[in-house]
Amino acid sequence: MKPFTPARRTLLSALSVTPLLLIAGTRRGYAASNAVRHAAASTADMAHTAADSAQAGPSYRIEIHNFAFSPNPLTVPKGARIVWTNRDDEPHTIVSAAGAFQASRALDTDDSFATVLEQPGTYAYFCGIHPMMVGKIVVR
Ligand SMILES: [Cu+2]
Numbered sequence: 001m002k003p004f005t006p007a008r009r010t011l012l013s014a015l016s017v018t019p020l021l022l023i024a025g026t027r028r029g030y031a032a033s034n035a036v037r038h039a040a041a042s043t044a045d046m047a048h049t050a051a052d053s054a055q056a057g058p059s060y061r062i063e064i065h066n067f068a069f070s071p072n073p074l075t076v077p078k079g080a081r082i083v084w085t086n087r088d089d090e091p092h093t094i095v096s097a098a099g100a101f102q103a104s105r106a107l108d109t110d111d112s113f114a115t116v117l118e119q120p121g122t123y124a125y126f127c128g129i130h131p132m133m134v135g136k137i138v139v140r
Contacts, residue, residue: 057116059083062135064092064107064127069135078120078139085112092133097124 057079063070065087076082086092086107094104094113100123104113117123117139127133 057081059114061085062137063087064133067092067127067130067133069133073136073138075138075140076117079116079118080139081114081116082137083112083114085110091129093128095126095128097126103128 057077059081060074060076060083062072062074062082062084064084067088067090069084074082084094084104084107086109089109091106091108093106094115096103100117101115106129107113117137120139123137123139125135125137
């Protein structure tokens with residue numbers, strides 16, 4: 001058994017259908033009703049909206065609240081899909097410090113951005129609008 005299995009189970013159990021529906025609705029507003037109708041398949045569907053077109057593994061959420069990323073740092077298995085959601089009233093962006101993935105557009109309130117991290121390593125990122133906002137993802 002891999003050492004991260006218990007943590008992954010905990011994180012997955014923390015995922016509820018509701019935020020996935022919210023993400024589907026906000027990311028694909030023009031097709032919101034369609035997204036809701038296909039909610040059961042939203043995880044696979046949303047993989048296609050990630051900057052990375054690779055096969056998505058489990059999804060992990062990072063919330064932006066009060067100008068901070070949480071959880072931070074976040075440890076995930078390789079191939080994990082990372083979904084950031086902005087819960088602030090201010091716009092934020094997600095920028096990889098090393099250019100490991102394409103930067104997000106400005107995220108308005110409740111907007112999300114996703115990317116897939118395939119290679120083990122440490123991924124530092126920050127908000128391009130507020131560079132003091134920094135985060136780290138460890139991919140194992
Ligand atoms: Cu910001």
